[in-house]
Amino acid sequence: xxxxxxxLIPLLSAILILFIxxxxxxxxxxxxxxxxxxxxxxxxxxxxANPITINGVDWSWVSSMxxxxxxxxxxxxxxxxxxxxxVALISIYVSLGDQNxxxxxxxxLILAMQGFMNGVFVAQDLVLYYIFWELVLIPAYxxxxxxxxxxxxxxxxxxxxxxxxxxxxxxxxxxIWLGNYSGTPDFSLKAVTGLPIPGDIQFYIFAAFMIAYGIxxxxxxxxxxxxxxxxxxxxxxxxxFSGVMSKMALYSIFRFVLPIVxxxxxxxxxxxxxxAAFSVLYASLMAMAQKDIKRIFAYVSMAHxxxxxxxxxxxxxxxxxxxxxxxxxxxxxxxxxxxxxxxLYRLKGTHDIxxxxxIRQQMPIFAGLYMVVxxxxxxxxxxxxxxxxxxILTALFQADVVALVLASLSIVLGAVYMLMTYRKVMLGxxxxxxxxxxxxxxxxxxxxxxAFVIIxxxxxxxxxxxxxxxxxxxxxxx
Amino acid sequence: MNAIILLAxxxxxxxxxxxxxxxxxxxxxxxxxxxxxxxIFEYGWHGDFSAYLNNMVAFDHYSRSFSLVIVFTSIFLxxxxxxxxxxxxxxxxxxxxxxxxSVTGGILLVSFQSLVMLFLGTEILSIPLYILAASNRRSLExxxxxxxxxxxxxxxxxxxxxxxxxxxxxxxxxxxSAIIQAIQTVGPSPLFxxxxxxxxxxxxxxxxxxxxxxxxxxxxxxxxxxxxxYVSTVVKxxxxxxxxxxxxxxxxxxSDIWINLFLFxxxxxxxxxxIVSVLQTNFKRLLxxxxxxNVGFVFIAIIIINENSGxxxxxxxxxxxxxxxxxxxxxxTVKKQTDIDTIDGLAGLITNNKFLSAGFLIALLSFAGIPxxxxxFGKYFIIAHAVFGNYVWLAVIAVIFSVIGAYNYLxxxxxxxxxxxxxxxxxxxxxxxxxxxxxxIAIVLIGIFPDQVxxxxxx
Numbered sequence: 001x002x003x004x005x006x007x008l009i010p011l012l013s014a015i016l017i018l019f020i021x022x023x024x025x026x027x028x029x030x031x032x033x034x035x036x037x038x039x040x041x042x043x044x045x046x047x048x049a050n051p052i053t054i055n056g057v058d059w060s061w062v063s064s065m066x067x068x069x070x071x072x073x074x075x076x077x078x079x080x081x082x083x084x085x086x087v088a089l090i091s092i093y094v095s096l097g098d099q100n101x102x103x104x105x106x107x108x109l110i111l112a113m114q115g116f117m118n119g120v121f122v123a124q125d126l127v128l129y130y131i132f133w134e135l136v137l138i139p140a141y142x143x144x145x146x147x148x149x150x151x152x153x154x155x156x157x158x159x160x161x162x163x164x165x166x167x168x169x170x171x172x173x174x175x176i177w178l179g180n181y182s183g184t185p186d187f188s189l190k191a192v193t194g195l196p197i198p199g200d201i202q203f204y205i206f207a208a209f210m211i212a213y214g215i216x217x218x219x220x221x222x223x224x225x226x227x228x229x230x231x232x233x234x235x236x237x238x239x240x241f242s243g244v245m246s247k248m249a250l251y252s253i254f255r256f257v258l259p260i261v262x263x264x265x266x267x268x269x270x271x272x273x274x275x276a277a278f279s280v281l282y283a284s285l286m287a288m289a290q291k292d293i294k295r296i297f298a299y300v301s302m303a304h305x306x307x308x309x310x311x312x313x314x315x316x317x318x319x320x321x322x323x324x325x326x327x328x329x330x331x332x333x334x335x336x337x338x339x340x341x342x343x344l345y346r347l348k349g350t351h352d353i354x355x356x357x358x359i360r361q362q363m364p365i366f367a368g369l370y371m372v373v374x375x376x377x378x379x380x381x382x383x384x385x386x387x388x389x390x391x392i393l394t395a396l397f398q399a400d401v402v403a404l405v406l407a408s409l410s411i412v413l414g415a416v417y418m419l420m421t422y423r424k425v426m427l428g429x430x431x432x433x434x435x436x437x438x439x440x441x442x443x444x445x446x447x448x449x450x451a452f453v454i455i456x457x458x459x460x461x462x463x464x465x466x467x468x469x470x471x472x473x474x475x476x477x478x
Numbered sequence: 479m480n481a482i483i484l485l486a487x488x489x490x491x492x493x494x495x496x497x498x499x500x501x502x503x504x505x506x507x508x509x510x511x512x513x514x515x516x517x518i519f520e521y522g523w524h525g526d527f528s529a530y531l532n533n534m535v536a537f538d539h540y541s542r543s544f545s546l547v548i549v550f551t552s553i554f555l556x557x558x559x560x561x562x563x564x565x566x567x568x569x570x571x572x573x574x575x576x577x578x579x580s581v582t583g584g585i586l587l588v589s590f591q592s593l594v595m596l597f598l599g600t601e602i603l604s605i606p607l608y609i610l611a612a613s614n615r616r617s618l619e620x621x622x623x624x625x626x627x628x629x630x631x632x633x634x635x636x637x638x639x640x641x642x643x644x645x646x647x648x649x650x651x652x653x654x655s656a657i658i659q660a661i662q663t664v665g666p667s668p669l670f671x672x673x674x675x676x677x678x679x680x681x682x683x684x685x686x687x688x689x690x691x692x693x694x695x696x697x698x699x700x701x702x703x704x705x706x707x708y709v710s711t712v713v714k715x716x717x718x719x720x721x722x723x724x725x726x727x728x729x730x731x732x733s734d735i736w737i738n739l740f741l742f743x744x745x746x747x748x749x750x751x752x753i754v755s756v757l758q759t760n761f762k763r764l765l766x767x768x769x770x771x772n773v774g775f776v777f778i779a780i781i782i783i784n785e786n787s788g789x790x791x792x793x794x795x796x797x798x799x800x801x802x803x804x805x806x807x808x809x810x811t812v813k814k815q816t817d818i819d820t821i822d823g824l825a826g827l828i829t830n831n832k833f834l835s836a837g838f839l840i841a842l843l844s845f846a847g848i849p850x851x852x853x854x855f856g857k858y859f860i861i862a863h864a865v866f867g868n869y870v871w872l873a874v875i876a877v878i879f880s881v882i883g884a885y886n887y888l889x890x891x892x893x894x895x896x897x898x899x900x901x902x903x904x905x906x907x908x909x910x911x912x913x914x915x916x917x918x919i920a921i922v923l924i925g926i927f928p929d930q931v932x933x934x935x936x937x
Binding site for chain 2: 061062063064065101127130131134135137138141142145146154157158161162165166169170172173176177180185
């Protein structure tokens with residue numbers, strides 16, 4: 001029941017929020033997402049006390065098609081639930097500082113998106129999973145369309161929608177094929193795992209899944225929707241997109257691709273790994289060429305999620321654990337980065353990096369906290385970024401030299417462009433010609449919390465590995 | 479047969495109500511008659527008319543499923559026309575009567591047992607539509623649409639008749655069971671094949687499948703929106719009902735040629751409909767092309783025929799029809815008060831008309847196939863049908879063109895939620911609100927309980 005509540009609480013709040021006033025809507029949104037975080041925390045604690053899969057509900061739904069409404073959460077699902085709800089809370093908290101038009105609809109859409117994303121992480125039936133996956137797209141689409149800032153926001157939004165929709169429909173065909181493998185349709189995860197699928201067909205299914213996930217992540221050839229979308233979405237929505245929506249794809253690679261088509265991963269995974277490693281390099285180079293601070297962070301995010309894809313394609317316990325660790329790290333770090341961009345935007349109404357400089361003199365606390373987030377992004381020891389990158393690079397070292405070299409190179413590049421951005425924005429002569437007060441109480445609280453989590457995870461991170469251990473071992477040693 | 483008698487009588491009666499200035503009674507009476515005919519079909523109270531009918535129609539399970547969907551859709555359509563014609567009240571009862579007569583024709587069409595009935599059903603279905611298409615007398619476009627629809631329709635009626643004559647010439651009977659028997663003993667004669675092709679052409683015309691689609695965009699755009707909604711929903715259900723029956727009855731599936739023919743038509747229709755719809759700026763034209771594309775999509779279930787095909791087709795068309803009626807209806811409300819007929823003109827509808835926009839968006843998202851709205855399972859069942867039937871490549875083609883279709887619907891959705899203030903708050907009556915609400919609930923419920931609906935429609 002607790003698992004069902006993770007979906008129901010945000011969705012019911014989303015409906016309720018449409019009918020109450022503006023000031024109440026903000027309160028309800030914060031309360032609802034805080035309750036979701038607590039609920040995810042309780043579920044995680046109960047899993048630590050007794051590490052078996054927490055069964056949610058199992059209702060028959062479309063029985064003629066073998067589709068069941070089946071929810072359950074194991075260690076990895078719980079990790080992703082934590083990520084999703086924490087990031088949603090951050091996103092809502094960031095929104096509080098803005099004067100939005102149509103406040104009620106805005107929070108309703110954010111909460112709906114949170115509910116559907118939670119659904120993706122706990123669905124145990126592939127068609128149900130697909131339905132949640134698709135449903136996430138709807139609030140995302142309207143959030144981008146209604147609140148995005150871009151001259152041609154309709155074009156940007158359509159591009160984003162069509163890219164992801166095409167990918168997911170191809171995945172649907174693969175899902176239907178898998179569900180019908182035995183002759184009687186059955187889409188439960190248990191039924192489709194470990195099917196004796198012939199090698200050439202495994203390739204097609206692998207391709208259909210990886211196109212869908214490659215688009216959503218995004219990795220190199222499928223990324224062209226990403227920069228515009230992340231840049232023109234309002235910061236809280238960008239936080240949700242890069243913090244959770246990209247995790248949906250990474251989680252799905254772990255949950256579906258690795259166990260369902262193991263032979264194809266064995267054979268073709270190396271190519272995806274190298275592609276993803278190239279994608280890390282590509283994103284890093286792109287980040288260096290940008291002038292728009294949000295665009296820089298969008299490419300930073302792309303570099304990191306590509307690294308996770310490469311780690312997943314190593315297809316062993318170490319790589320997967322590294323990938324899962326880095327997912328948690330990336331969710332926090334990317335939230336911190338886009339939050340920084342948002343605060344800068346509030347100061348000057350622009351994301352252009354050249355119009356900033358010397359902000360540290362006026363806002364020392366902000367500068368210090370931004371530095372923590374930046375170090376985490378670079379992967380400095382004592383921050384959580386270090387743990388994630390270290391685990392992944394160690395695993396890559398054993399797997400593939402090409403991918404390792406590409407990925408390591410881009411980590412060096414990462415340090416270069418992150419430090420360069422920091423220098424241009426925070427240091428140097430004060431050319432802002434304005435007077436800024438340092439962070440206000442709300443922002444300060446949130447930023448301190450993010451920095452605290454970054455350091456805390458940097459010092460004590462084994463709990464994440466422990467949380468995922470059983471699930472990961474299950475996949476590799478069934 | 480009771481249902482047909484009831485509906486025909488109510489249609490005639492409705493015209494008299496108009497004469498005696500008792501128009502208020504017409505709508506409840508017709509709705510009541512439609513609901514009772516739902517019960518008649520569900521419980522099979524058809525009465526014993528076999529002596530009079532000479533076995534020309536059969537109200538079997540097949541006819542039950544299709545008739546239920548036709549009648550159910552017509553209820554929404556009648557409710558829609560009540561609001562569409564709210565200013566031209568003097569002809570309202572006649573318009574109800576014409577729709578009801580046409581529905582009767584649709585029921586005959588899906589129940590035919592003899593080729594004569596096939597012809598009669600087509601005519602009873604079509605003739606009221608020619609009148610309705612031109613019913614907007616003062617509009618030049620409506621007159622043009624009526625004339626176009628009549629001329630092309632009359633031509634294909636002649637084609638249908640010619641086809642039936644050839645089949646009769648080949649075997650000397652109109653009765654389908656006699657024809658099947660003759661085919662099995664003598665084998666299909668060339669004359670029969672020629673006749674069958676002509677009959678199929680006439681049916682493809684009614685469905686506006688490529689290459690017989692050219693009339694649809696003009697008629698859709700020019701005709702009154704109620705007729706557009708009717709032609710794109712009830713007529714298509716009836717036509718595909720007769721097509722499927724004709725195909726299965728006459729044993730076309732024994733030869734690959736027919737499957738390949740439909741494969742060709744299906745892909746051509748999907749490709750053409752979806753690609754051309756991208757270029758449209760007029761809302762009704764766009765729905766005309768996307769309706770064409772949907773027919774191509776539905777044909778997939780005809781290509782891979784088994785006991786599930788009929789139910790999946792019906793589910794898809796039911797989902798499509800309710801969404802289409804809702805979409806057309808809201809569009810016509812907007813058009814009537816602001817004279818907007820382009821997609822860009824709809825920009826900013828949501829600012830002052832939250833309720834209408836919500837209805838519109840639900841209809842559009844259902845068209846696009848977004849779960850849990852009914853359009854999703856409408857698409858899902860047919861894609862699953864193709865994958866289960868080992869036509870994965872066809873499923874992939876259908877999916878790719880579905881994305882193009884979705885692009886069109888989202889184009890409209892994007893316009894609606896745009897941030898501007900051009901469209902003032904529109905006046906909508908309470909009863910219209912209820913109609914929109916019922917349609918929205920129907921779209922959601924059909925999508926959430928697909929299994930129950932499919933179980934109900936199976937024959």
